[in-house]
Amino acid sequence: MMDDQFIERSINDLVKPFQMEPFTVIPTFMTYPSNAAVMVYVEGGSKHFTLSDGGGAVGVLNGSGGYRVDGLSILKQHCQSTEFYTTNRGWISTRKPVDQKAFTSIVSLIAQFSLETSVSLLKQFKPEKHSDFRADLERDLDRRFKDHVSRKGHLVGVSNKRQTFDYLLRMPGDRIIAIDAVVPESSSINSALVAHLDLKATGRRDVRQMIIYDDRQKWKSSDLVLLGMGATPTAYSSVHHELERLSA
Amino acid sequence: MDDFSAPNMRERVDGLMAAPKTIAGEPEWNVTDYEGQYRWLAATSINGSLTNLNLIVDAYPRISSLKFTIMFVYQVSVCRLDYGEVERHSNHKVKGIRTPYGIENGWIYGHHNHSWEHNRVLATHSSLPKLLEFACTIPGNVRGFPSAFRWFCGEGNVAVPEILMPNLPVKDTIV
Numbered sequence: 285m286m287d288d289q290f291i292e293r294s295i296n297d298l299v300k301p302f303q304m305e306p307f308t309v310i311p312t313f314m315t316y317p318s319n320a321a322v323m324v325y326v327e328g329g330s331k332h333f334t335l336s337d338g339g340g341a342v343g344v345l346n347g348s349g350g351y352r353v354d355g356l357s358i359l360k361q362h363c364q365s366t367e368f369y370t371t372n373r374g375w376i377s378t379r380k381p382v383d384q385k386a387f388t389s390i391v392s393l394i395a396q397f398s399l400e401t402s403v404s405l406l407k408q409f410k411p412e413k414h415s416d417f418r419a420d421l422e423r424d425l426d427r428r429f430k431d432h433v434s435r436k437g438h439l440v441g442v443s444n445k446r447q448t449f450d451y452l453l454r455m456p457g458d459r460i461i462a463i464d465a466v467v468p469e470s471s472s473i474n475s476a477l478v479a480h481l482d483l484k485a486t487g488r489r490d491v492r493q494m495i496i497y498d499d500r501q502k503w504k505s506s507d508l509v510l511l512g513m514g515a516t517p518t519a520y521s522s523v524h525h526e527l528e529r530l531s532a
Numbered sequence: 533m534d535d536f537s538a539p540n541m542r543e544r545v546d547g548l549m550a551a552p553k554t555i556a557g558e559p560e561w562n563v564t565d566y567e568g569q570y571r572w573l574a575a576t577s578i579n580g581s582l583t584n585l586n587l588i589v590d591a592y593p594r595i596s597s598l599k600f601t602i603m604f605v606y607q608v609s610v611c612r613l614d615y616g617e618v619e620r621h622s623n624h625k626v627k628g629i630r631t632p633y634g635i636e637n638g639w640i641y642g643h644h645n646h647s648w649e650h651n652r653v654l655a656t657h658s659s660l661p662k663l664l665e666f667a668c669t670i671p672g673n674v675r676g677f678p679s680a681f682r683w684f685c686g687e688g689n690v691a692v693p694e695i696l697m698p699n700l701p702v703k704d705t706i707v
Contacts, residue, residue, distance in 0.1 A: 323620075347603070374569075
């Protein structure tokens with residue numbers, strides 16, 4: 285036999301309103317895409333009420349890490365031509381006071397609207413792809429060359445100045461591969477270029493040079509041409525083959 | 533195995549979370565676009581190299597009960613602690629995903645943590661989940677901001693010296 289009391293008690297517990305001054309908060313059966321409960325915040329007197337989502341919709345966006353998205357603008361746009369508006373806090377709220385007759389109906393409507401808005405906000409959140417080029421390259425070199433990798437190694441250039449390279453690979457037969465990893469910023473380009481030009485001018489036959497650039501980022505052709513004066517620029521995506529060739 | 537393939541996104545975050553990290557620079561609280569919300573954002577570094585993993589705290593001092601969120605963000609939030617008596621989260625079966633060990637289906641009432649360990653199953657080779665669908669309660673002795681912050685940083689292997697410990701902003705209105 286079905287335990288009606290259990291069902292009643294469970295449901296009452298789940299959606300029982302509670303106080304959070306100055307609001308009465310009504311939990312609903314609905315959940316946001318984040319699986320957080322949709323709740324309706326109620327403020328007001330005995331006959332008229334203001335209902336809001338307590339920032340639940342925008343909370344989904346913020347909680348997903350989408351804090352760079354202009355949530356307020358999206359919320360305002362979403363609320364246009366509806367009976368709701370967006371407060372400066374990013375809460376979705378009723379425009380007009382709600383009377384007792386419409387109360388429960390508006391609770392359902394605002395909960396549903398908040399849920400739909402959270403979906404729209406999430407759609408606008410397009411995570412930025414980070415480039416971890418240097419870390420990736422370092423891990424690649426460590427995996428392949430293990431103890432033969434020196435970080436921030438020094439070699440003397442034709443100027444008699446000790447130039448610093450991101451990595452020096454000590455290869456069999458006392459050969460060395462000098463590597464710099466560059467990103468499309470002038471300081472990175474200039475420092476690699478100077479070091480490689482100075483080293484290149486020594487004409488050392490035991491040293492091979494590589495400038496690896498992050499081809500997941502946009503590069504100006506002129507910068508790549510400039511780098512080529514120091515050593516042939518190698519795209520990160522093809523570094524595997526190039527290292528195979530140089531270390532052979 | 534291709535030695536030179538970049539690790540997939542899940543492995544990348546695994547590595548970032550497991551590595552001992554420190555706070556880079558001196559983070560501070562700032563107001564956000566949302567009235568009444570404050571954000572503390574700290575960059576993290578590993579062996580002196582800056583990572584793209586940020587430690588973020590969102591605080592809501594105008595709300596009468598204590599409410600804050602602490603998260604690690606790497607493109608998206610990769611783990612998050614939702615602190616607040618009124619918080620509610622529903623764990624349920626996610627299509628095509630085996631529910632992680634330690635996750636019980638059903639409602640969680642109050643403070644809870646969406647750990648990377650529990651949510652990494654939602655990541656793919658090329659992307660991270662926008663939503664951390666699995667959560668569990670936080671230990672009973674973790675209560676209040678300083679305790680929750682220290683616990684969260686410990687879980688995420690971030691060393692935060694006392695001098696950089698954030699204090700929650702105080703209520704900024706009389707009303």
